[in-house]
Amino acid sequence: MATHREISIWFFIGVALFVNGVLIFGAGIYELIRPPEVRVVLYQLHANVWWGAILSIFGALYCVKFRPRPEADKMVDEENSVKDARITMK
């Protein structure tokens, strides 16, 4: 059975951006359907809709790219990074 490697910090960041993005996007859509009585300046730009969408997309991309993977995949990554490792000074 394959073991899992350490979860990357970038995966946690992807989760944070995705969840926050979805919540903000949802709040923006709700405001479109039921516009509030008291509105922020530049409400007509619906910043929470497009900013929420941007965060969600970036978050999803990071979640996929840095998702936890089995140890077997790590071997392939390590082979690919040998070239970089050679020029790294210890």
Place this chain on the structure above:
Amino acid sequence: MIPALFAVSAPTLVRLTPIDMVIVGFYFALVLAIGFYLKQKANTSEDFFLAGREMTAWIAGLAFLSANLGALELMGWAAAAYQYGILATHWYWIGAIPAMLFLGIVMMPFYYISKTHSVPGYLKLRFGEGSRTLSSISFAFMTVLMSGINMYSMALVMKVVLGWDIHFSIWVSSITVAVYVALGGLRSAIFNEVLQFVLIWAGALLIPILGLIETGGWTNLKAQIAHNASTEYTHLWGTLGRFDGNPMGIHWTGIVLGLGWVISFGYWTTDFLVVQRVLSAKDLRSAKLAPIIGATFKMIVPFIVILPGLLGLAVLPMKLTGEGAAVASGGHSYNEVLPLMLARYCGPGLLGLGITALIAGFMSGMAGNVTAFSTVWTYDIYGALINKKATDSQKVVMGRWCTILGVLISIGTAYLVMQFLSIMDYVQALFSFFIAPLFGTVLLGMLWKRATPKGGFWGLLSGTLSSVGMWAWVKVNPKALSYVALSPNAKDMAENMYRALWSWIVCVAVTVAVSYMTKAKPEAELDGLVYGITSVPTEGGVPLYKRPIFWAVAVSLVFFVLNIIFW
């Protein structure tokens, strides 16, 4: 590096909706989850205190910057931008970039090759036990005291902005930081700092974007500021020819020599709070690149900190004032400019993310203080003075307890400040006493092989005492400001700049004088510690675009261009 941030007067500035509360709650859950996940990775002292020295340049670089990017930093400098105009940008550019690049290119090899665990640890290797003891004790206590002051200020901000109970803010945020740092050590602090860095940008970036849309761009913004305040508020250097020609009452010599040289280099190259992040890098090239990556992002931080303050000058319908006037009139103070701008543009969801950015900033600053405290205490006080034969596992246990102890002392300080507000002034001044002389000692230690252990100790001590003396002199006799800061018109910040400069000069002069009167260490004992004796690995096989010096030059060029554009 943080201007005083007092709280205030006005009723709650913003009201969070349920979706905002969910976003804030999710943030707390995520940082705790990271702490629990990383507990398994903090088994040895190297893991716990230096994150196993496994961090990439990007992670170390972002954590290096994030540890400094506290909530009070964000709100305090936005307030300073409203009060002093674009001059506040100097604390991000000349007050940071040259020092960060110097740390990466010149100083990092010595910190890294010496394999020290801390800055006081380097002083021990270079100057002996006396210098280490002096700097470690002062650093450890000042760090937790500053952490407590920041905690109190942040709780007060939460009360003003959100109406949260001050005790609730203090205990919830402190316990969260204590849990995730005690579990995962520096690795957990660094992971969360990188997360917090991203959330700060995600939460704060919309304010300048929407602000520039509202004002019609930078040119129109300058015109509105000139109309509402003065053209002096949008010039970075053009008004610094005279003390009374700019809102800060400072001369360019104070900015260049006091801020750009002594305070900036002192903070960014010797304050262990930030240097510890770079020491966690996986190899020397990453350690050299990390401060350069940090400098790159530091250059653009004014976009989310200074620009909102300037936008406030242009678009806010009310005039913000100092704390005293705000309390008397029931109006808003300078320190509320960032929350006011947040409330102006951010609806449900975005507001929650903006508040999360402030909380994240506070927690990253506090985690930085606590991890630096536990490392210096464990290695340079407990391991050096109390239990010299401490095993590795004993150090890890001590580190975990110190984390909790550091948080508890911080909480105690926060409550002490609550009772005696003037303590805040004194402790912030105390912290500044040590930074400038320490830079003189470390710099001479690294670059001058003739500097002796006695020279280092007496230089550090006399520089610190001279700084305390000048501060007390001005307190007792305000007319002394004309001598210390070269002008009776100098404001607090200008006084700090010049006091730092004089104390650094005293430290260097005493170190040099005493060194020439005492016996130098044999060169064999200075290998790995001093320039000219240490063999630093070359980068001959590394392509040009991967070399730290290449990126340092690139960042320097951008730095000069930005200063000319906003001259």
